[in-house]
Amino acid sequence: MPGHQLAPDIPSDVLASEQAHLAESRAALKAMRAHAQSLSADAAGDWVSQQILQSLLDQRVAALADHPDTPLFFGRLDRQAGDDLPGTIYVGRRHVHDGGSKPLVIDWRAPVSQAFYQASPADPMGVVRRRRFGYHGGALTAFEDEPLGEGGEIGPSRILTDEIERPRTGPMRDIVATIQPDQDEIVRSTLAQTVCVQGAPGTGKTAVGLHRAAYLLYTHRERLARAGVMIVGPNRAFLSYISSVLPALGEVKVDQTTVAGLLGEHAAEEDPMVAAVKGDARMAAVLERALWLHIVKPEEGVVFTKGVYRYRVADYEVREIVASLRGTTRYNPGRAALAQRLAHMVLVRMEQRGESPDDRVQDAVARSKPVKQLVDTVWPKLTPEQVLYRLLSDPEFLKKAAKSDLSPDEQEMLVWRKPYRSWKSAKWSAADAALLDELRDLMERTPSLGHLVVDEAQDLSEMQLRALGRRCRNGSATVLGDLAQGTTPWSTSSWESVLEHLGQREGEVTELTLGFRVPREVLDYAARLLPSIAPELAAPRSLRPGVGSLTVRPGGSVAQAAAEVLTREGSIGVIVPDALVADVSRALADLPHAVLGPDSDEEHRLLIVPATLAKGLEYDHVIVVEPADIVAAEPRGLARLYVVLTRAVTSLTVLHDKPLPAELTT
Numbered sequence: 001m002p003g004h005q006l007a008p009d010i011p012s013d014v015l016a017s018e019q020a021h022l023a024e025s026r027a028a029l030k031a032m033r034a035h036a037q038s039l040s041a042d043a044a045g046d047w048v049s050q051q052i053l054q055s056l057l058d059q060r061v062a063a064l065a066d067h068p069d070t071p072l073f074f075g076r077l078d079r080q081a082g083d084d085l086p087g088t089i090y091v092g093r094r095h096v097h098d099g100g101s102k103p104l105v106i107d108w109r110a111p112v113s114q115a116f117y118q119a120s121p122a123d124p125m126g127v128v129r130r131r132r133f134g135y136h137g138g139a140l141t142a143f144e145d146e147p148l149g150e151g152g153e154i155g156p157s158r159i160l161t162d163e164i165e166r167p168r169t170g171p172m173r174d175i176v177a178t179i180q181p182d183q184d185e186i187v188r189s190t191l192a193q194t195v196c197v198q199g200a201p202g203t204g205k206t207a208v209g210l211h212r213a214a215y216l217l218y219t220h221r222e223r224l225a226r227a228g229v230m231i232v233g234p235n236r237a238f239l240s241y242i243s244s245v246l247p248a249l250g251e252v253k254v255d256q257t258t259v260a261g262l263l264g265e266h267a268a269e270e271d272p273m274v275a276a277v278k279g280d281a282r283m284a285a286v287l288e289r290a291l292w293l294h295i296v297k298p299e300e301g302v303v304f305t306k307g308v309y310r311y312r313v314a315d316y317e318v319r320e321i322v323a324s325l326r327g328t329t330r331y332n333p334g335r336a337a338l339a340q341r342l343a344h345m346v347l348v349r350m351e352q353r354g355e356s357p358d359d360r361v362q363d364a365v366a367r368s369k370p371v372k373q374l375v376d377t378v379w380p381k382l383t384p385e386q387v388l389y390r391l392l393s394d395p396e397f398l399k400k401a402a403k404s405d406l407s408p409d410e411q412e413m414l415v416w417r418k419p420y421r422s423w424k425s426a427k428w429s430a431a432d433a434a435l436l437d438e439l440r441d442l443m444e445r446t447p448s449l450g451h452l453v454v455d456e457a458q459d460l461s462e463m464q465l466r467a468l469g470r471r472c473r474n475g476s477a478t479v480l481g482d483l484a485q486g487t488t489p490w491s492t493s494s495w496e497s498v499l500e501h502l503g504q505r506e507g508e509v510t511e512l513t514l515g516f517r518v519p520r521e522v523l524d525y526a527a528r529l530l531p532s533i534a535p536e537l538a539a540p541r542s543l544r545p546g547v548g549s550l551t552v553r554p555g556g557s558v559a560q561a562a563a564e565v566l567t568r569e570g571s572i573g574v575i576v577p578d579a580l581v582a583d584v585s586r587a588l589a590d591l592p593h594a595v596l597g598p599d600s601d602e603e604h605r606l607l608i609v610p611a612t613l614a615k616g617l618e619y620d621h622v623i624v625v626e627p628a629d630i631v632a633a634e635p636r637g638l639a640r641l642y643v644v645l646t647r648a649v650t651s652l653t654v655l656h657d658k659p660l661p662a663e664l665t666t
């Protein structure tokens, strides 16, 4: 919260009474925590139950900690009488009640709190007055009233404006106090609904995705605790930037990972054209064929010997079993089923001979040498790596698997120029990781989570989307992105296509249009690139005018530009073409700074950021070095430049020796 001064027109008695409510709420929270600490797990019967109960109690105690710098409540609603709920409600990050169970603070996610975000003079939702609180450190220092029951307009909120304008330092913060009505609608959409949000830079997509996760966990606690919620972001630097938002909202059990973290950290270099073919959804059919091509037509039967007897399953019978299993099961369960079916036939023969074998005998036969040998020949044991290795190193095999799904040119592109000696020594690319995951799922079903939040989804290939879709097959997703910020060889041009490959065709596409980060002057400058990178998108709007926020300087020194912004408040990102990181670091040798790496969670006031890592991040002051080189470095370089130019909260300085890209100067 911003540092509000106590304005002369704020009635001090009202403020004092609100401060008293804060003190009472704090004391009540302390008592709740003490009570939780006093509970003993001994009541649970056995040792295991005791351990589980103790861990739950520990979590409860941790969740009830009071963080003096985080306001316990940030809003108040005075409601019309007419229902069983209290007339006055304080809205905060968690429920707090007194010794008599009277609610002192209501969780922002509770249904009754929705009016704090949604009520307006046109639809007051039973609210007569909404009050927003301003804090300085942990102290309540100001408030602002919005009368909703009297009709008429409500002016802009100072507390909201101050929150948006505040200088950025450190990791991303939650926005519970200032969620806007259109954002709130997304946050509170039902668990079953997959929502896809298109939004220009800084419209709060990431913030909304994280708050939706927190909302769903509150509303469906038990179900989601069992099934799990996961956030997937573009890189580790981004994950580190967003890592404190959910814990600050009391949600510590959410996995946050990257696509590579989920599918395998493979990063062998690859021609973007090859990666694009590998990322195409047509590969799914190719992989499926490739896997099942490993099944060999049975030419022999099985002979199982027990004592003096020999029990035979004929070759045609084996063929029938294999044919009936094929296509009805995944690959690995199919193998196991083949062994069991063969064993079953042996058992039938035993019974025909008057024996009465039980289930244990069937298992023993299924594991016996002759059955195992036949299964290994007909339905061989495989790993995803073995199948993909064969596909990428054997053109004949690829041709059989590809049929007409891939053109001869595409097939030629896929085959490794220099094949590896074996599947064990193969180096896989990021695109291969999604193919391996598809194969793994064809072999063994991938477990589904309860909810998945996918950020920067415009950058994912169809095969990566399928991989993520498997992980929310029995659940739902929040898909976030901006078609204009697509920088991969497979970036999408339509959200409908993203939803289709994710397997969430019913998902609803919605848009956030108002920017909270980038000043208007800077956003208008960056938007000059839009006709070239995403002509179908409307120019983004910013809440903040930001007059004087843009400087474009030919021949300027980066050290001087950095020294200038160091005199101002807030974080500084010097975003540079990846190839210039070392040069710029040398140029800034006299100023303390750090370089952001792909796996680093480097926190420093002055940070050099390689252009390819800037996605999703923001800095108070941004210095962009040599835009022409950023554009030239990659096929979708203009989109990369758009990302880079839209990271600034307060000021953007563009330094260039080379001519600026023509799209920026027109």
Ligand SMILES: Nc1ncnc2c1ncn2[C@@H]1O[C@H](COP(=O)(O)OP(=O)(O)OP(=O)(O)O)[C@@H](O)[C@H]1O
Pocket: 163, 164, 173, 174, 175, 178, 179, 180, 183, 199, 200, 201, 202, 203, 204, 205, 206, 207, 208, 482, 516, 517, 615, 616, 617, 618, 646
């Ligand atoms: N309702 C809000 N109140 C206050 N701050 C907000 C609000 N919505 C978004 N913000 C702030 O705006 C900034 C941008 O938000 P966020 O990073 O979620 O945007 P984004 O749409 O994901 O941007 P990008 O596409 O550039 O990654 C963040 O600092 C966020 O905290």
